[in-house]
Amino acid sequence: MSPTTLPRVIQGGMGVAVSSWHLARTVASAGGLGVVSGTGLDIVLARRLQDGDPDGDVRRALAAFPVPEIADEILERYFVEGGKAPEAPYLPTSRPSLSPSVRADRLIVAANFVEVWLAREGHTGTVGINYLEKIQMTTPASAYGAMLAGVDAVLMGAGIPAHIPAMLTTLAQHGTTALPVDVADAGDEKFVIAFDPVATLGVTLAPLARPTFLAIVSSHVLAAYLARDEVTRPDGFVIEAPTAGGHNAPPRGKLVVDDLGQPVYGPRDEANLTAMVDLGLPFWLAGSFGTPERLREALELGAAGIQVGTLFALSLDSGFRDDLRDALLKSIADDTLVVRTDALASPTGFPFKVVQMEGTLSDTALHHARTTVCDLGHLRQPFRKADGDIDYRCASEPAAIFVRKGGEAGATDGRVCLCNALCASVGLPQVRKGGEPELPLITLGDDLVGARVLLASHPGGWTADTAVRWLQGEPA
Incomplete structure (x- = not known):
């Protein structure tokens, strides 16, 4: 698909x-580019199956997977007829590593296939998938699974996705990829995550369509760097301002925080849109652009x-637990919703926007009461030990373990286990000893203008279809 034919929204x-x-x-x-989150889909798939897949959606998608034997292996391992007992923990999935097992890669491929296949089912619209550059060790297998399902676009931020265009081209031909991975304490030694589609699936399939690639960046400087070479050049960009939800790019220059510990952004963090136009590649604007007026302004620019993001995250169609969405909408109606940019919460080192809400890990007391554990590992960092072996550490794991692995003392202060907390936000919390589920953490963007408009005309909540049509100029 040509990037110029992608939807405006x-x-x-x-x-x-x-x-x-x-x-x-x-x-x-509804005519927008629908985007699924590609983060942790192996966990999501395994847990949906253990919950019994009550509507049969996952099993319907797995039935379409091009290698039935792999689908059968996954069902045999994870599917629980009628769902697991509420107090029972979920079976573990493999933590990402530089040497994944074939079974781990197969689960990742199938999980991405399932999510995209279901998103594309029953319409002729366009579907994309979003990845984080910081989560490098699962990227090739994830993208390949999405491509098997016919994904139209891949979007990636939270880093410098210079190697993704070439990787997508190679995967479309089922070629073996070797994606560079950042390994701490490695000196000049280079490391890659290798992925061989044919060896993983055990079959050779017909060539795939290469999806459009949009790099999510915060500055025209990074955009120009990626665009200057054909090998690294994306098909387009999303220019994300620091008001957008989730992970934000750190401010340029020395980190300065306000009285609440939030990073302070300034003029240096604003993208030069004239420079973006001069690059000659299409771009979309993100962060406080969620109204029809701002769409028109973006087009004029x-x-x-x-x-x-936020307008769709709050919609009745998002994956948020119903009780959390209801609480968010109530706080917006009451004008009591507070979103803070936390410079410490994410173990990635990127600032992360956090909704302040009772009963979630934004509550300091609840955060400190949680037993620290890193059992999902999607945000952990590989590092080279003194003996040359590779190990992994995460700033959200127990402090003593992190320091013993060579992590800096104090770097764990204020960190939140995003892997477990975000799973809990969509109703897939791990259950700990004693039957206690993991608590959620909610992220939204700063801009609630559009949400307030839609809430005024839809006090019971709005659908994603309504949001798309309103953004494109139809009455709310």
Whole structure:
């Protein structure tokens, strides 16, 4: 698909399964680019199956997977007829590593296939998938699974996605990829995550369509760097301002925080849109662009459209637990919703926007009461030990373990286990000893203008279809 034919409205790829297949399918059916979140989909698939897949959606998608034997292996391992007992823990999935097992890669491939296949089912709209550059060790297998399902676009931020265009081209031909991975304490030694589609699936399939690639960046400087070479050049950009939800790019220059500990952004953090136009590649604007007026403004500034997250995260079609969505909408109606940019919460080192809400890990007391554990590991960092072996550490794991692995003392202060908390936000919390489920953490953007408009005309909540049509000029 040509990037110039992508819709004007792109729905953001939010959290772990907040941008679920159901949300993306609804947006795509309404004429937007529906985007599923590609983060942790192996966990999501395994847990949905253990919950009994009550509507049969996962099993229907797995029935379409091109290698039935792999689908059968996954069902045999994870599917629980009628669902597991509420107090029972979920079976573990493999933590990402530089040497994944074939079974781990197969689960990742199938999970991405399932999410995209369901998002594309029953309409002719466009569907994309969103990844984080910081989560490098699962990227090739994830993208390949999405491509097997015919994904139209891949979007990636939270880093410098210079190697993704070439990777997508190689995967379309089922070629073996070797994606560079950042390994701490490695000196000049280079590391890659290797992925061989043919060896993983055990079959050779017909060539795939290469999806459009949109790099999510915060500055024209990074955009120009990526665009200067054909090998690294994306098909387009999403220019994300620091008011967007989820992970934000750190401010340029020395980090300065306000009285609440939030990073302070300034003029240096604003993208030069004239420079973006001069690059000659289409771009979409994100962060406080979630209204019809701002869509028109974006088009006037030379953008191809906008990316909107919060408006869709709050919609009735997102993956948020119903009780959390209801609480969010109530706090917006009461004008009591507070979103803070937390410079410490994410173990990635990127600032992360957090909704302040009772009963979630934004509550300091609840955060400190949680038993620290890193059992999902999607945000952990590989590092080279003194003996040359590779190990992994995460700033959200127990402090003593992190320091013993060579992590800096104090770097764990204020960190939140986003892997477990974001799974809990969509109703897939791990259950700990004693039957206690993991608590959620909610992320939204700063801009609530559009949400307040839609809430005024839809006090019971709005659908993603309504949001797309309103953004494109139809009455709310």
